[in-house]
Amino acid sequence: MQNGTTNGTEYFDLKDMPHIIKALDRNQKLQPDILHLIGNTPLVKLNKIPKQEGLECDMYAKCEYLNPGGSVKDRIAYRMVLDAEEKCILKPGKSVIIEPTSGNTGIGLALAAAVKGYRCIIVLPEKMSDEKVNTLMALGAEIVRTPTEAASHDPDSNLMVARRLTKEIPDAVMLDQYNNVCNPLAHYDGTAEEILWSLDDDVDMVVIGAGTCGTVSGIGHKIKERCPKCIIVGVDPFGSILAEPEEINKSDVQMYEVEGIGYDFLPKVLDRKIIDRWVKTADKESLNMSRRLIREEGLLCGGSSGAVMWAATQAAKSLKAGQKCVVILPDNIRNYMTKFISDQWMEARGFKPVIKHDKLPWWNVVLTKNMIQPITCISHKSTTHEALEALKKSAAPVLSIVDDEGGICGVFTADNARKRLANMAASTSEDLSQFIVKKYYTVDVTQAPALGLVSRMLDISPFVVIVESVYSTRKPIGVLTSEDLLQLITDKSLNLNCS
C-alpha cells in the first residue's frame, strides 16, 4: 500500500507500532438489533473505595448502567414485551404500550417499542429528571407527568393515571412491572446467572436497590438456590416503606431525591423472605457516593448506584478478606446531568459545602432582609386569571402562592404558565393548582444564608425565593434574581467591595 501524506508529513506507521489486541468475542460478530445486546453486563472490581472505607472483602460492581437503554430495567422491559407477544397480548403494529414508571422501565419499553414498532405512552412523576423525559421523547414515547406527592392510591398518581389510560385508549396494554413475573424472572434467568458465572458460584453478599423489587427478588432467589450462604441486602431510602420493619419506616415519610428506589406500597414482585438485611439510605450520603464511584472508580453511574454502594460499605463490614461482595449499579450518569452531577445542584440542597471564593469579599456575607426584593403573595384559592393579573403588576418574574397560614406552597411563573399553555394546550380557566410550580429554590433568612449560596442557586435557576421560618411555617418574604444580586454586590453604599 502506498504511504499517503497529510499536510506534507508522513502518516504514522500503524502496522509497525506496538499493538494491544483484545481477544475478540467470536459469538458477538453481528447483532440482529440493539435489543439483543441487553444483558451480559460486565462485573468490575472496585479498587479504591473499599480500601478507603477500610473494607477487607473484595467488591465488584455489576455495571447494569451499560445496558443499551442505560439501565437494569432494559432487561425486564424486553422480557415483558417478549412474553406478552408470545401470549398474543401485544400485537405488533396495533397494541399501545402504557406503563407507570420512575423512568428507566419507560426507557427500556420505549427502546423495545421503537425497534418493534409499538406506540408507547409513559406515565412518570414530576420528580423524575428532564434527561429521562428527553430520552423517552427521542425514542418516540409519549409522556404523561403526574404529581410526585400523589400517593400510589391517589387518582392522580402515575399508577392510577396509567390504569385509567389503559382503559380509555383502544388496544392499550399495561405490562405492569409491579405485578408481572417477567420482572423478577429477567433477573433470575439473566443478572443472577451472570454474577454466578463471573464468580464461579462463589459470592458472599449481593447489595441491591429496591424499587419494584424485581431485581432484588429475582437475583435473591437464584443466588440462594446456588449459593445459600450468600447474604442478600436490600437498599431502601428513608421515606419509603419497602424495608422491614414497617413500623419504624412509617415515621420516616419524606421526599427524597434519589430516583428509582423506594415506594409507598408493597409491589407483588417483592419477596421479603429472600432479603436477609435491609439498609436505609439518605440522599446526601448516596449522591456523594455516586460522585465517588464516577470520580474514583470511573463508573459513570446514577444516584441509586451511590445509595447501593453506600449501603454496601455498611453491610460489607461484616465480611472478611477473600470474601466477595457484589453491588448492582442500576443506571447511568446521563439521567442526572442537570441534577447531582451539577455542583450547584448539590450545594443548593446542602449535599455539598458551597464552593469557597476567598477572594470575593461579598461571597460569605450573610443575606439580610434589607437586601431582598419584595415578592407578591397570592392565596392558593386564587384563580389562574387572578394570578396572571398579579404577575403583570409584579416587578419580580414570580409570585408566591401561600396557604391559609401564609406558608409558601408553590410559585407562579410566567415561564411555567407559558409552557403549559404552549406545550400542553392548557387553558387559563383551569384551576391554579394546574399552574403551580413546586420545584424552585429558596433560602431561609433564619439560617443566615451567604450571598455565595444565592449566587450558586442563580447559576441554575432564574430566581431564588427568600423565606423566613416562623415555627413550622415558611413565610415568603422576598425574591432575588441575577439582576438583583448584581445590583447588590456592585452597590457602593453596601460596601461589599465589588466595583
Ligand SMILES: Cc1ncc(COP(=O)(O)O)c(C=O)c1O
Ligand atoms: C435508577 C434505578 N435504580 C434502582 C431501581 C430498582 O429496581 P427494581 O425496580 O428492580 O427494584 C430502579 C427501578 O426503576 C431504577 O430506575
